[in-house]
Amino acid sequence: MFIEKSLEQRAESRQFFKSLFTIVGPIALQNLISAAVGSADVVMLGYVGQDAIAAVNLASYIQFILFLFFIGLSSGVVMLAAQYWGKKDTYSIETIFGIGTKISAAIGFVFAAGALFVPELLMKIFTNEEKLIVIGSEYLRVVGVSFVILAFSQIYQAVLKSIERVKQVTAITTAALLLNIGLNAVFIFGLFGAPKMGVKGVALATTISRVIELMLCVVICARVREIHFSVGTLFRKNTILLKDFIKYSVPAIGNEAVWGAGWSMYAVIMGHLGSDLVAANSVVSVVRNLASVLCFGMAYGGAILLGKQIGANQMELAGRNASRLVKSTILAGFVGAVLLGLCRPILFRIADLNEQASYFLTPLLYINCVSLFGAAINTVLICGVFRAGGDAKWGLILDSLAMWTVSVPIGFVCAFAFHLPPLVVYLILYVDEWEKMIFNVIHYKSKKWMKNITREF
Numbered sequence: 001m002f003i004e005k006s007l008e009q010r011a012e013s014r015q016f017f018k019s020l021f022t023i024v025g026p027i028a029l030q031n032l033i034s035a036a037v038g039s040a041d042v043v044m045l046g047y048v049g050q051d052a053i054a055a056v057n058l059a060s061y062i063q064f065i066l067f068l069f070f071i072g073l074s075s076g077v078v079m080l081a082a083q084y085w086g087k088k089d090t091y092s093i094e095t096i097f098g099i100g101t102k103i104s105a106a107i108g109f110v111f112a113a114g115a116l117f118v119p120e121l122l123m124k125i126f127t128n129e130e131k132l133i134v135i136g137s138e139y140l141r142v143v144g145v146s147f148v149i150l151a152f153s154q155i156y157q158a159v160l161k162s163i164e165r166v167k168q169v170t171a172i173t174t175a176a177l178l179l180n181i182g183l184n185a186v187f188i189f190g191l192f193g194a195p196k197m198g199v200k201g202v203a204l205a206t207t208i209s210r211v212i213e214l215m216l217c218v219v220i221c222a223r224v225r226e227i228h229f230s231v232g233t234l235f236r237k238n239t240i241l242l243k244d245f246i247k248y249s250v251p252a253i254g255n256e257a258v259w260g261a262g263w264s265m266y267a268v269i270m271g272h273l274g275s276d277l278v279a280a281n282s283v284v285s286v287v288r289n290l291a292s293v294l295c296f297g298m299a300y301g302g303a304i305l306l307g308k309q310i311g312a313n314q315m316e317l318a319g320r321n322a323s324r325l326v327k328s329t330i331l332a333g334f335v336g337a338v339l340l341g342l343c344r345p346i347l348f349r350i351a352d353l354n355e356q357a358s359y360f361l362t363p364l365l366y367i368n369c370v371s372l373f374g375a376a377i378n379t380v381l382i383c384g385v386f387r388a389g390g391d392a393k394w395g396l397i398l399d400s401l402a403m404w405t406v407s408v409p410i411g412f413v414c415a416f417a418f419h420l421p422p423l424v425v426y427l428i429l430y431v432d433e434w435e436k437m438i439f440n441v442i443h444y445k446s447k448k449w450m451k452n453i454t455r456e457f
Contacts, residue, residue: 009320016321017328019305020298026170027161028297048188048198050353054275055135056199057282058126059119061267062140066111066147068260069253073104074158075303075383076249079390080241081162082304083311083454090226092241092454093159097227098234099245100155108151115144126264127271127278135199142203146210153210156217156229161304163227168220176213180205240455248453251392255382255399262403266429269415273422276353280360281426283350288368291340295332295376298325299384306388311454318450322385326377326444329384333376337369363423367430374433381440391449398436407432 077100084092114122119140123133157169186194187201197204221229270277302325309318347361382395411429414420443449 012317012320013324016305016324020301020325020328023161023164023166023304024294024297024301026166027301028293029170029174050279050351050357051131051275052135052199053282053351054278055123055132056139056202057278057285058132058267058271059123059136059139059143061126061264062111062115062122063143063147065257065260065264066107066150068256069107069111070104070150070154072253072256073100073107073249074154075252075256075387075392076100076245077155077158078162078303079248079252079307079387079392080244080453081159082307082388083390083452085163086308086311087454089454090228092238093163094227094229094233095236095238095241096245097155097159097229098236099238099242100158100249101152101234103249104151104155105148108148112144112147115140115147119144126267127275129271129275132271132275139199139203142200143206146207149207149210149214153214153217156214156221159227159229160217160221160224161300162307163224164304164308165220165224166301166304172213172216172220175216176209179212180209183208244453244455248390248392251396252387255392255396258396258403259399262399262408262432265408266411269411269425269429270422273415273425276357277360277422277426279351279353280357280364283347283353283361284364284368286350287343287347287365288340288372291336291343292372292376295329295336296379298329298332299376299380302329302380302384303388306385310389310450310452313452315450315452318388319447322388322444322450325384326380329376329380333373336376337373340372341366341369360423364426367427371430371433374437378433378436378440381444385444386449389450390453391451394443394449398439402432402436406435 077096080096081093084090084096119137120133122140123136127133127136153172157172160166160169183205184202185191187197187205190196221227267278270281302322306318306322306325309321344362344365347365348358353361382398386392386394407429411425414428415425
């Protein structure tokens with residue numbers, strides 16, 4: 001009997017990991033290419049100058065905050081749509097798509113207006129160095145157009161992922177990101193007769209690639225047989241699903257907003273510690289993003305699989321697979337942290353930094369190694385396991401307490417009251433992942449996160 005059960009569990013485990021990596025593989029590839037675009041941006045901007053790298057890095061926090069809103073909305077879409085996919089209720093999935101798109105578009109318009117009309121005001125949030133404000137504002141005025149386009153493409157992609165069309169999403173984003181790299185080179189260096197546009201060229205390349213990305217989303221979604229995307233689905237009314245979407249997506253948006261605002265405050269603190277630290281952090285962040293693609297891909301891919309199983313009321317199976325997901329992500333996080341540490345020789349070749357910025361590279365790298373391992377565990381639990389069961393409130397509460405009552409206030413005091421060295425302040429800011437980990441593990445063990453949130457229609 002024990003042998004039979006053991007064989008069944010092994011077969012179950014093999015099936016889970018086969019399904020997981022069918023989804024995670026494309027997501028990790030998508031994240032890898034996205035990180036590669038960031039690497040290419042930094043390398044090519046290095047030819048423009050260190051100030052260009054620092055300015056674009058700070059300006060990109062506006063996009064970062066916008067992405068967090070979109071990630072929160074996408075999480076709301078995935079939480080509901082993946083569970084309804086487990087029930088094969090495609091009508092509800094179409095309705096969820098319409099609800100998510102309308103809200104996303106409204107947010108995109110607000111951010112676009114800010115970037116187009118008051119970019120200097122936005123840049124002053126992150127730095128008081130006039131040269132960085134001027135360069136960053138030029139970037140935001142051009143890239144702001146893409147914010148509206150992103151509002152639509154992100155929800156399209158979230159629905160496709162929810163119904164396990166991850167390969168199509170990866171194909172879309174891969175094409176757009178590779179186009180982005182090519183256009184960056186064209187507009188930065190003035191290839192093929194194009195003018196040398198520097199920072200504006202990076203922004204223009206991003207905007208054009210986003211337009212192509214949206215066009216590809218529309219074409220591929222038109223060919224999906226199970227789900228019918230149309231103008232009618234955008235305006236379909238369902239009060240119950242609207243209330244559910246708000247109930248589950250608002251905490252996810254709040255969680256992403258709280259976390260993103262906290263990271264933005266880290267940027268504010270670093271921006272006032274000098275452009276050398278900002279430039280060094282930009283380079284280290286590029287390598288960190290490359291090293292983290294697998295463990296973060298496992299978190300978001302696992303959420304789709306677990307959500308589908310919970311929606312189908314396979315609770316025991318979902319519990320066992322959640323354990324497998326967490327253990328494998330811990331391993332992936334450890335491997336990613338080790339690989340990040342081994343990337344030290346590459347850092348000094350990515351961009352031409354001055355002596356002080358180069359001095360910061362090594363300690364910043366090792367601090368990020370420790371932070372990455374903690375982030376992998378927290379991400380798989382908050383964004384993967386808990387959200388699969390419709391529990392986004394936990395992440396909102398935990399991040400609010402950890403970042404806004406501990407890390408951010410302490411960071412400000414250490415930087416502006418005690419005037420501690422930049423590296424000490426940086427270390428204090430980046431240990432927040434370890435503060436949250438123990439509470440996440442306790443919540444995971446409680447199983448309170450596991451709920452079927454679908455309804456019968």
